[in-house]
Amino acid sequence: MEWIALVTLLVAAEYMFMTIMVGKSRGESGISAPKITGDEKFERVFRVQQNTLEQLIIFFPALWLFGYYMHPQIGALLGLAFLIGRVLYARGYIADPDRRGPGFVIGILATLALLLGGFVGAGLKLL
């Protein structure tokens, strides 16, 4: 499961980078805490991080259950697809919210594959 662990930590690092971007954007836009709206650029950067958080809550469990019940290396590859999807999502969204689609879809398909594989693997083990 070391591959799964490493992908988990890489995605965590990617997410931490997004949170640093939010802090930086807060400074540049002059949107002082606790405000989270009022500047289009800041709101885009903030939503990139928030939406990634919304995905991670199921991505991490799905990654580990797929890795354990199905196949660790394939799980790690799907995890890398998620990581790349999130880079495309962030770049697209910050350039223009209408261009956040492709990266989002790559990430959600990777998560769905992990969920489904984990479900089949855990279900088969129970039978």
Add this chain to the structure above:
Amino acid sequence: MEWIALVTLLVAAEYMFMTIMVGKSRGESGISAPKITGDEKFERVFRVQQNTLEQLIIFFPALWLFGYYMHPQIGALLGLAFLIGRVLYARGYIADPDRRGPGFVIGILATLALLLGGFVGAGLKLL
């Protein structure tokens, strides 16, 4: 722990369904990204997903620690109670925010029972 794994994946699927509802509601309400306010209906659907995310961050660890240190099948049943509580929460909240209480309470009680049981189980093992 297969029962715990399956409940984890069912709750993850429930949550993914909520995120799809947010996307759908975004389209219907005309609230374009990165905005998250401006339409009461959209805000309700969005808060249902956000509040579920806020719960899942402790529900998942509590579910696994209860399952491991206390009892997997009882943990899975408490997890199903959480899942049902969240359905009631979503239905209540979208109909009228004042009706989100009962589903919320069911979910939080299930999470509290999992937390407490996990705490007792891990503490006893340490002694």
Add this chain to the structure above:
Amino acid sequence: MEWIALVTLLVAAEYMFMTIMVGKSRGESGISAPKITGDEKFERVFRVQQNTLEQLIIFFPALWLFGYYMHPQIGALLGLAFLIGRVLYARGYIADPDRRGPGFVIGILATLALLLGGFVGAGLKLL
């Protein structure tokens, strides 16, 4: 790993306490659901909980991977540093958002140490 489990549950309890504070603050400020803005005091309490959620999504995986691949007791101590950092963060933020810095930094440094240690530990095991 019982120490890691107990720290996980303590931090989960701390976070649940923050969510109770949000509900209480909602009542006191008259900000009714689904609204999340409109009262400075409520927004501070809400952001404390939200920011903690944003940290927990990587703190929990990092804590467990450090505990497993590196050292459980040192991991648990770093976890306690995170827990204390979040108390300082909450107290500072609610008093004055400009005073949220020190607690934030303590928490993020603990998380970074856990992430890095987990990465080194999992990487070494793979070699």
